[in-house]
Amino acid sequence: MIKVNGDELDWREGMTVQDVLDEKKFSFPLVSVWINGEPVQRRGEYAITPVPDGVEIEVIHMMSGG
């Protein structure tokens, strides 16, 4: 089990940051992802960034639009 923005989400072997975004339907591109308080450095690497079991993830959506 992991936590995403405070909500529980089932963890599975091989899970990546991109999997988390997809499962949460977080499709907005301007997000920052923090795992246990550490930022994932590059947005282009979400699909290859593993998510360990038990972590707390923050997916921070920026604002956009006029």
Add this chain to the structure above:
Amino acid sequence: MEKMKTLAEWKYTPAVSRLGYTRETLYVGLGNRDGDYRFEKRPVSDEMIDKFIGGRGFGLRLLWDAVKPETKWNDPENEIVISGGPICGITQYPGAGKCYSVFLSPLTEQTYNSNAGGYFAPFLKFSGFDAFELQGKADREVIVFVDGDNGTVQVLESNITEDKNAYAVTECLHEYFANDEKDRKNISVVSSGQAAAHSFWGCMNFSFYDPRRKVARLKQAGRGGGGTVLRDKGVLALVVKMSHVTGTSVGPANPDALSKLGGKLHKEIRDFDDVQCQMRTIGTAHLNEIMNDYDLLPVHNYKFGRHDDIGNIHSTEYKKRFAQGMPDGCWYGCSLSCAKATPPFKLTTGPWKGREVIVDGPEYETAAGLGSNVGIFDPEWTIEANFYADHYGIDTISLGTGTAFVCECYELGLINRENTGGLELKFGNKSDLMELIHRIAAGTDEFARIVSLGTRKMKKIFSEKYGADRKTMEDIAMEGQGLEASEYRCQESIAQWGGYFLTLKGPQHDEAWLIFMDMVNKQLPTYEDKAEALFYFPNFRLWFSLVGLCKLPWNDIEPEDNHTKYKGIEAAKVPEHVQNYVEIYNAVTGKNVVKEDLIAMSEKVYNFERIFNLRMGKGKRADHNCPNRGLGPVFEDEWNARPEYFDGKLKEAGIEPGGLSVREKIARLQTHRRGQWEQLVDKVYARRGWNRNGIPTLETVRRLGIDYPDVVELLEKNLKPEDSFA
């Protein structure tokens, strides 16, 4: 076109802009239908610059002096004041051609300010004026022409008699006032359209000439009915001509700093826009499917937040329909380039049926308002509706939201086909909804005329004339202060209730868009947190309106490391871009402000505007209305679209949903949320330095230095001890 007759002319020596200001404003009085045309050059004082900065601030200050508490939108004293601000007109940094139009609104019956891009405000400044005040009513249909090249202002008798709609008028005037094809880019026109002659949704179209497409393009100051005021004054168009524009025309203190800052942002846009918001290829329509994914897309008058047909209006569908590879900035130097336009598009209805036109947009608001919100998932229909709305001079957002309200009334049986003049105004009925737009423009059909007065008046008239249930309409009409909401479904974000309904001018998204921060990121857990966000963001965003900048380059592109260098709400502020703005302001004006000063500048104007509305008989707690649809589901089908989610919300509120009918659940959730709304209002008012009745306190105006005698007198009359938070 034949030469237009000059009714009045005035010659002046154009002041040169230094440090962002010409320090002169232009006053044009049209008389009171008596041909008494007047021109005046008015000085701009240090006090005016210190307290009101420019743009919207100048507009509010000048309008305050022009009107009385009893002035109505269609009285001759009402003005339209157009002003850019000190940064308006620089070409080094993206998004620097914006201006604000300030006026008393027919829709909200208080002050309104609406922004647009295009070339008008920069050209006005380079013609010698920090602001343009238009007052009075002409005795015939006129065109006001500011010739900055030759230092003349003229009131001309319009001889445009056949087609008085925006694209026709604008093209005609670009041609008329230009010496040749190359000169057309030196003209900017402000016009409305035939609908504005009777509709309260009249928009103002600001032009710029696109030399590559060889057409005049339009950007809209859409909201609040500015076009209606313009037409009521008997003005078909305002025109400015200015041939001499350089990167230093604003007279900046430090042009090298501007170039350096601009270069940095151009590089960010070039490197990251394709993987961030794709503004250069899709514009704001990139939000369509994103809003759907987060249940924020308004569907069927905001009943639902998503729809299975979203694929039909996916941003890729719009991308296919927008011309690509064109520099679509609406002022020189804007590489964000979001002013998307279609290739030649063949119209299938209306007076221009069969004609091929370039359509400006749709932007997200139009794609949603004249799309999902009225149950239509067909980009071709939306593009055509967008074209005609602009052409006729109708605000696409109010049109979308207002029409969505009409559709729901129709489907609920509150109004019927007999009332609508034979139109079957169900969600998704493309032919009849397009016909309604044409009827609104024509102004001859009774029902269409009622619709075009706006949602607040529709509720009253539908009730009185057709016997429609007023309570139901109050529940479902997404309007606040008389203005139709823009196109986000806000009901699941308490902070955004405030972002929409605790605003100065009604539920637009100009002040604060906090849905992600509140609902998704969960960064605003307490009422104090929400109130802080509803203090900071409205004030920060207002600053753009004072100086002549577009907000999009602030947060629709961000530095590569913004998301890792900053966390939480700080990241959402995009600190490096805020610092860019501090440095740009200093580089133009020669001042030495820091980031905290930006909020201080805005707070003066924010409170002055609130007090102005109090002066006009509004501006109290009772005027911050929020409909039930804005807070949560109203009908069972809304609840049943997400039953587990809403049951969960009841449980969070300490209410056990088991054993309750859906109708009971809705009532309990609404009661709970109405209580939350009242708590939010109190916290926000307190943070803003207002009393419980939403009125700025004397301490607040003294702290801000806007304690003018007439302001203090007004407040003393309205501040009651029982409303104090102390």
